Amino acid sequence: MTVKVSHITHIDNLISILTQGCLWSDHKRIELGLVNQNIGYSHIKQRRLVRPVNVATGGTIGQYVPFNFCPRSVMLFVIHKGHDDYQGGQERVLHLISDIDTIRLTNDNCFFTDIHADLDYAEQIDDFTRINELDLERIINERYWSDFKEEKQAEFLAFESVAWHTIRQIGVKTQAVAEEVSVLLQAVQHKPEVIVRPKWYC
Structure with missing residues (x-):
């Protein structure tokens, strides 16, 4: 079974991603001094920069590029509501879609978690024979998730970078944003x- 994964980012970050030829982890992006339009909670990002990883190649969560196992993530709902670090709404947020097999072909150091990776009691798993332990259909892809918010936020994480050519689709909310993205893509192979996919958004 091919397990799709989704990384959300602001369209303003797409030129940098295309220029770099990859998605960098937060740690590497900071090291390189790259400008980034943040859409997440800054305090959580800071915490992830020091939260240890005990599988894959170790390090910290902030050294890994995060993906959700579904579009329309919990974080996207938070973005829709607005928070102290970002008030720009969902309109210009992109879903960068790949799958775990494709990413792992170019990155040997990956793992996944059973719940939000930042939680103290999240299980870090690099044995991908266990991927079926995630309930993708009944929980993670469920539209209404108040009863299993933590489980819906299970993550797939790839060390340091994810090559641009592993991204298979870009999901957007509107045709207008789709046209903007298509123009930007003209510059790359x-x-x-x-x-x-408006249903991927609130």
Whole structure:
């Protein structure tokens, strides 16, 4: 079974991603001094920069590129509501879609968690024969998640970088944003399919 994963980012970050040829972890992006339009909680990002990883190649969570196992993530709902670190809404947020097999072909140091990776009691797992332990259909892809918020936030994490050519699709909310993305993609050889998926948003 091919397990799809989704990384959300602001469209303003796409040029940098295309120029770099990859998605960098927060740790590496800071090290390189790259400008980034943050859409997440800054305090959680800071915590992830020091929270240890005990599997894969070790390090900290902030040294890994995070993906959710579903579009329309809990964080996207938070972005919709607005928070202290970002008030820009969902309109210009992109879903960068790949799958764990494709990413692992170019990155040997990956793992996944059973719940939000930042939680103290999250299990870190680099044995991918256990991926079926995640309930993708009934919990993670469920539209209404108040009863299993933590489980819906299970993560797939890849050490340091994820190559741009592993991204298969770019999901957007509107046709207008799709057209903006398509223009930006003209500058690069690898052009993922751009798909308009308003149901992936609140």
